[in-house]
Amino acid sequence: MAMNHPEPVGPPDEHPDEHPDENPGARAGERPGDHPGEEHAELLACGRDLAAVWEQTEYAGRPGHTGRAQADAHTLGCAHCREAVADLERLRTAALAPTTADAGGPPDASALVRRVMDVVRLELRPGRTLPLGEADEDIWMYESVAARTVRAAAEEVPGVRAGSCRIAPPGGGVRGPVTVRLEVTVEYGHDLRATSEAVRRGAVSAARDRLGLTVSALDVTVTDLHDPAHRPQGATP
Amino acid sequence: MTTSPADAVCGAVTDAVLAVPGVACLRPGLRGLLQAAGRRPGAVRVAHDAAGAVRAVHIEIVARAQHRTADVARAVRTAAAEAAAAPPAAVTVTVTGIV
Amino acid sequence: MSAQGDPGGAGADGASGAGDRLLAVRAAEGDEEAFEVLVHLHGAAMLQLAERLMGTRTEAEDAVQDAFVSAWRKLPEFRGEAEFGTWLHRIVTNRCLNLLRARRPAADLDAVPEPAAPEHQSSPVRAAESHAAAHDLDRAMRCLSAEQRVCWVLREIEGRPYESIARTVRISPEAVRARVFRARRVLTEAMAAWR
Numbered sequence: 001m002a003m004n005h006p007e008p009v010g011p012p013d014e015h016p017d018e019h020p021d022e023n024p025g026a027r028a029g030e031r032p033g034d035h036p037g038e039e040h041a042e043l044l045a046c047g048r049d050l051a052a053v054w055e056q057t058e059y060a061g062r063p064g065h066t067g068r069a070q071a072d073a074h075t076l077g078c079a080h081c082r083e084a085v086a087d088l089e090r091l092r093t094a095a096l097a098p099t100t101a102d103a104g105g106p107p108d109a110s111a112l113v114r115r116v117m118d119v120v121r122l123e124l125r126p127g128r129t130l131p132l133g134e135a136d137e138d139i140w141m142y143e144s145v146a147a148r149t150v151r152a153a154a155e156e157v158p159g160v161r162a163g164s165c166r167i168a169p170p171g172g173g174v175r176g177p178v179t180v181r182l183e184v185t186v187e188y189g190h191d192l193r194a195t196s197e198a199v200r201r202g203a204v205s206a207a208r209d210r211l212g213l214t215v216s217a218l219d220v221t222v223t224d225l226h227d228p229a230h231r232p233q234g235a236t237p
Numbered sequence: 238m239t240t241s242p243a244d245a246v247c248g249a250v251t252d253a254v255l256a257v258p259g260v261a262c263l264r265p266g267l268r269g270l271l272q273a274a275g276r277r278p279g280a281v282r283v284a285h286d287a288a289g290a291v292r293a294v295h296i297e298i299v300a301r302a303q304h305r306t307a308d309v310a311r312a313v314r315t316a317a318a319e320a321a322a323a324p325p326a327a328v329t330v331t332v333t334g335i336v
Numbered sequence: 337m338s339a340q341g342d343p344g345g346a347g348a349d350g351a352s353g354a355g356d357r358l359l360a361v362r363a364a365e366g367d368e369e370a371f372e373v374l375v376h377l378h379g380a381a382m383l384q385l386a387e388r389l390m391g392t393r394t395e396a397e398d399a400v401q402d403a404f405v406s407a408w409r410k411l412p413e414f415r416g417e418a419e420f421g422t423w424l425h426r427i428v429t430n431r432c433l434n435l436l437r438a439r440r441p442a443a444d445l446d447a448v449p450e451p452a453a454p455e456h457q458s459s460p461v462r463a464a465e466s467h468a469a470a471h472d473l474d475r476a477m478r479c480l481s482a483e484q485r486v487c488w489v490l491r492e493i494e495g496r497p498y499e500s501i502a503r504t505v506r507i508s509p510e511a512v513r514a515r516v517f518r519a520r521r522v523l524t525e526a527m528a529a530w531r
Contacts, residue, residue: 113376
């Protein structure tokens with residue numbers, strides 16, 4: 001087990017404008033003991049390794065954890081070990097004690113939702129545009145907007161939840177009919193073939209009647225079956 | 238304070254587009270429909286040729302769900318062409334949302 | 337919410353893997369309403385996590401808001417390999433980790449704000465004691481490095497296994513163990529006053 005390589009300082013899936021590898025604070029914030037192998041083991045007066053004694057307390061009585069032994073006869077009987085364990089339990093009690101901040105239940109996320117969606121709605125993610133109307137008309141719409149209408153139409157069919165919906169214009173910038181690839185999940189107990197057909201018919205009609213989008217092919221794939229929803233289909237906004 | 242001819246065309250097109258039934262608003266993300274003199278809203282862009290005539294008009298709108306989207310876009314194209322005194326072929330309309 | 341059809345959200349018990357996957361796919365394709373449902377389903381849990389990591393509610397709210405916006409931008413790359421909740425947890429944790437790293441060391445430990453009072457005390461003496469203990473704990477936590485604090489919170493308060501913490505923070509499980517040990521050491525010393 002190699003111990004001397006430095007740990008990567010930041011994960012790649014971070015916010016793009018942060019550079020954790022160049023963050024001077026990262027190195028400055030490290031303490032001795034952050035790198036395994038750098039520090040000699042801390043021993044209790046009885047000779048036991050304190051880290052190991054403490055780790056034993058994590059798995060006592062918890063099924064499913066592997067790799068670490070349960071508390072052995074020594075730690076159960078030794079005064080030094082028991083004192084060390086008591087210290088840790090005191091710490092845990094203080095750390096896990098509920099505070100008045102917790103008393104109101106889990107934090108209220110509605111303000112968070114509002115603030116996040118305010119930002120999200122202003123961000124334009126154009127994506128590709130689809131040709132509307134006739135070939136000689138210079139009118140278009142965003143794929144993601146058309147997809148919303150197609151998904152809504154699919155979900156008008158009983159037992160259907162819509163997932164991915166990709167709509168492709170004809171290649172080469174030509175104005176012409178689009179092709180749709182729609183994924184849905186269907187409630188247990190529904191006839192898959194009849195449901196898929198109903199979805200296809202509903203989606204093509206919606207594209208034509210609500211959008212004015214001509215669809216040359218519509219692929220419906222049932223990707224999963226789902227349990228009946230606790231809420232009824234067609235929930236109103 | 239006088240408006241430049243370019244801004245005047247932009248303004249006329251904007252007004253005409255917003256008057257079309259089925260148009261909810263111009264593409265969101267804009268701060269204010271009528272900017273200070275000299276600045277134009279991004280959802281309506283007008284390009285002029287060397288002689289000062291309108292060469293191209295690009296419009297981005299949010300349409301209302303109660304109307305067929307293509308019909309709204311078509312009506313916007315016609316209204317914008319008229320307001321810009323340009324042929325409809327010069328106008329491109331993109332629907333960026335439906336509400 | 338969409339005008340027609342349940343967007344495929346949760347059952348009565350809140351966020352579920354299958355429901356999340358559907359919503360995440362739609363949000364990745366630009367469906368803002370689907371993303372809003374995801375924020376609703378995961379918001380409270382992420383706020384609680386961030387508050388434990390950052391120590392204050394306002395910092396937690398800022399961190400989680402930024403994390404969700406970041407998630408929206410990165411969703412097209414996400415592609416559903418992991419569970420959305422796990423992916424989001426990783427983004428929030430790493431955002432908090434970076435914010436903690438950027439904090440200047442607590443030069444003046446007396447400047448630590450008072451923690452919220454502990455609940456359900458049986459006597460005023462015990463209430464005062466545990467309030468003071470909580471304050472000492474808060475102060476002691478500020479002595480931890482960002483990495484130690486995050487590892488300790490994920491292990492002791494969230495109860496996550498070492499392997500899971502290692503994947504989240506992108507260090508080895510051995511390094512996680514070392515940091516958790518160091519944090520326990522520092523914090524038990526601070527609590528020793530109440531022995």
